[in-house]
Amino acid sequence: MSKTVIDSFSKKLIAWHAQSGRSGLPWQGNRDPYAVWVSEIMLQQTQVATVLERYPRFMKRFPTVKKLAAADVDDVLAEWAGLGYYSRARNLHACAQQIVREFAGKFPQDPALLEQLKGIGRSTAGAIAAFAFHERAPILDANVKRILARLFAIEGAIQDKAVNDSLWKLATELLPLKPQDMPTYTQALMDFGATWCTSRKPVCLSGEKKCPFAKDCQANLSDQVLALPKKVIKSKSPEFDCHMLLLRSGNSVLLQKRPDKAIWGGLWSLPESPWAPRDLSFLKEELSSSNLLSLTLPEEKSVLFLRNCTPPNRGFYIKHVFTHRCLWMQIWEVNAMKTIPFTNPNLKWVPLKQLGRHGLPQPIKVLLQGLSLARDGDLKN
């Protein structure tokens, strides 16, 4: 049974793509490996709609791998701000320098070599090799995993190594024989997973469109489509508290560069206290002793910054939800009477007009806009 499916799969999929695939996206139909690479990295865990706006902007600012390699990583991060997973931007810059130094500015064609570059894993290496070089290299993103898990009714946990290995093997066996079919086939795979064989509303269950693999799909035949691939159980994300200092002096605000390892790595944010696991158990004691006033007083870790400053005039919370945690930021807005110079290069006063040139975490950018700290346009370059 499987034998037939494997033999006909790529042909059917390519035929489907001609009829129902996505087209006209700015990164499609381009064989320039640089353009392919940037689009693949930007599209990792990021919606097409988002990339649609950001990709042309990035390519205009960094048109070639040489220009990207020569740029300041801080400028690359500023361009990447808002897209998330900022290691992608740092790796993009490092990889560009690898290409220039070790490969004379030209991308290697071999997926095994591509995979050794910073930020390029096996699936992205396959995509670049297929789109740019017509290599018969498979991809295995979430779309392909879902398609294959359904087509072959794979019931094992998707994160299991043995299951993952078997998915790679299937993805390899399903490749079209003709190398020139690789770009269309690879695009078709992504399009089919993203628009037809979707996670929660696959077309085979809607009845409006006819899936070309309805008779081949083991999950469909056994009525397990929604059950496959098996969902990964996620733990509840923990909550944290921190204080942030919004220190203003004239037309400038104090920003602090975040370490690469941390969340928002490499971006410029407000100076902050260490994160503490959110623990509201103290509320009970405070409430029972009726000592409510002490609750409103901050436990000032930031007092070091407050010399030469007026006292904090307001403190308010911002809740920010990440994939794996939730952060409550208590913002202390303070006006400095005079600008304190810093020798630490990770701290600097940034004029409001230059905020747009810096990569800010999304909630911080929203905060600064919302407070009308910046006039219109100040955050836009």
Next chain:
DNA sequence: AAGACGGGGTT
């Protein structure tokens, strides 16, 4: 094998 790493769209 499991966790870290963002943000925005969909259901």
Next chain:
DNA sequence: AACCCAGTCTT
């Protein structure tokens, strides 16, 4: 509010 995503890297 939960779920999802053109993954990769670290531990």
